[in-house]
Amino acid sequence: MSATPLSTARRVVVKVGSALLVDRKTGLKHDWLAALVDDICALTGSGAEVMVVSSGAIALGRTILGLKPAQLKLEESQAAASVGQIALASAWSRELGRHDAVSGQVLVTLGDTEERRRYLNVRATVSTLLKMNAVPVINENDTVATSEIRYGDNDRLAARIATMMGADLLVLLSDIDGLYTAPPGTSDDASFVPHVEQITPEIEAMAGAARSELSRGGMRTKLDAGKIATAAGTAMVIASGTRLNPLAAISAGERFTYFKPSSDPVKGYKTWIAGNLEPAGMLVVDDGAKAALASGKSLLPAGVKSVSGAFARGDTVAIVTPDGHEVARGLVAYDASDAVKIAGLKTSAIAGVLGYEARGAMVHRDDLVMSRIGGRAKAANGTAGE
Numbered sequence: 001m002s003a004t005p006l007s008t009a010r011r012v013v014v015k016v017g018s019a020l021l022v023d024r025k026t027g028l029k030h031d032w033l034a035a036l037v038d039d040i041c042a043l044t045g046s047g048a049e050v051m052v053v054s055s056g057a058i059a060l061g062r063t064i065l066g067l068k069p070a071q072l073k074l075e076e077s078q079a080a081a082s083v084g085q086i087a088l089a090s091a092w093s094r095e096l097g098r099h100d101a102v103s104g105q106v107l108v109t110l111g112d113t114e115e116r117r118r119y120l121n122v123r124a125t126v127s128t129l130l131k132m133n134a135v136p137v138i139n140e141n142d143t144v145a146t147s148e149i150r151y152g153d154n155d156r157l158a159a160r161i162a163t164m165m166g167a168d169l170l171v172l173l174s175d176i177d178g179l180y181t182a183p184p185g186t187s188d189d190a191s192f193v194p195h196v197e198q199i200t201p202e203i204e205a206m207a208g209a210a211r212s213e214l215s216r217g218g219m220r221t222k223l224d225a226g227k228i229a230t231a232a233g234t235a236m237v238i239a240s241g242t243r244l245n246p247l248a249a250i251s252a253g254e255r256f257t258y259f260k261p262s263s264d265p266v267k268g269y270k271t272w273i274a275g276n277l278e279p280a281g282m283l284v285v286d287d288g289a290k291a292a293l294a295s296g297k298s299l300l301p302a303g304v305k306s307v308s309g310a311f312a313r314g315d316t317v318a319i320v321t322p323d324g325h326e327v328a329r330g331l332v333a334y335d336a337s338d339a340v341k342i343a344g345l346k347t348s349a350i351a352g353v354l355g356y357e358a359r360g361a362m363v364h365r366d367d368l369v370m371s372r373i374g375g376r377a378k379a380a381n382g383t384a385g386e
């Protein structure tokens with residue numbers, strides 16, 4: 001058998017979508033989970049380290065509680081997650097236990113991965129679980145996550161965990177077997193894409209906005225996950241989980257889409273900056289600044305044309321061209337109110353305007369990561385000034 005991404009990977013994150021694990025009427029799909037756990041234990045048995053990001057808490061909780069409405073209120077979702085997560089975690093623990101494997105539940109919120117100290121803390125816990133040969137079973141802590149401060153989808157969460165842990169492979173098991181040139185169902189001539197060299201705007205255009213009823217992430221969040229993963233050197237696979245033993249099926253040659261990792265990945269501290277999910281603001285830069293950044297220089301106030309977002313010193317900002325393409329991300333050295341005042345100014349003029357001797361750079365090159373692909377940046381909330 002030829003090598004597959006799974007046969008060569010030493011550290012793997014497997015993300016399981018809600019629709020695979022939970023049937024809206026009957027609840028948890030025990031046979032499916034049991035078969036997946038067989039696959040996972042075959043991987044760990046061959047020496048790989050496996051982490052699971054399992055969705056399904058809200059879907060399972062709403063079935064257990066008999067909640068009917070299609071759209072739940074935030075507090076109802078949180079309550080459903082609370083009920084569902086216990087059942088979900090115990091199912092994983094029971095199935096892994098059949099193979100004498102131990103599982104450890106890890107529930108994270110957005111802040112746990114976006115704030116540097118907490119990020120290191122989660123990483124230490126998950127590393128320790130792996131050292132102890134336990135399988136980390138990870139989910140968002142939906143019970144306390146509110147709409148403004150949550151991932152909402154486990155695709156990006158799984159990518160963030162994969163890069164945090166230096167995994168070499170992220171497998172997204174989904175109800176679709178990979179990427180198509182157009183969302184299947186919307187176009188008759190959509191064809192399957194087995195290999196993605198780089199997530200370019202053309203690839204992103206293939207995603208459409210498809211969402212299935214039970215899961216939050218569609219192809220769009222999967223491509224977002226792919227960007228986070230590949231930039232940090234983690235390969236990603238999207239494969240179908242609609243059959244039993246989906247990981248064994250990948251090894252046996254069933255088709256999937258493979259996203260190639262960057263050959264020049266960002267590491268460590270810069271991985272954390274690059275994967276930051278919600279930039280707090282945006283700095284629009286001129287061509288000169290863009291070229292300076294590309295040659296490894298810091299971003300000086302002189303090259304900043306406008307500033308938006310309500311950010312504080314140390315927050316992540318997106319650095320974009322006037323037509324909205326992201327060129328870099330970095331930790332900004334000024335609060336938004338000061339950044340607005342000094343945008344466009346020469347370094348020698350800054351102290352006079354701010355009334356204090358400040359750093360020269362708006363974003364220092366040590367705190368800056370070039371974006372791998374010029375994706376369109378999302379507008380930050382609130383405008384600090386032009």
Ligand code: GLU
Pocket residue numbers: 017018054055056057058059081139140142152153154155214215216217
């Ligand atoms: N964290 C959610 C849950 O467990 C799932 C999010 C998603 O569908 O990606 O219910």
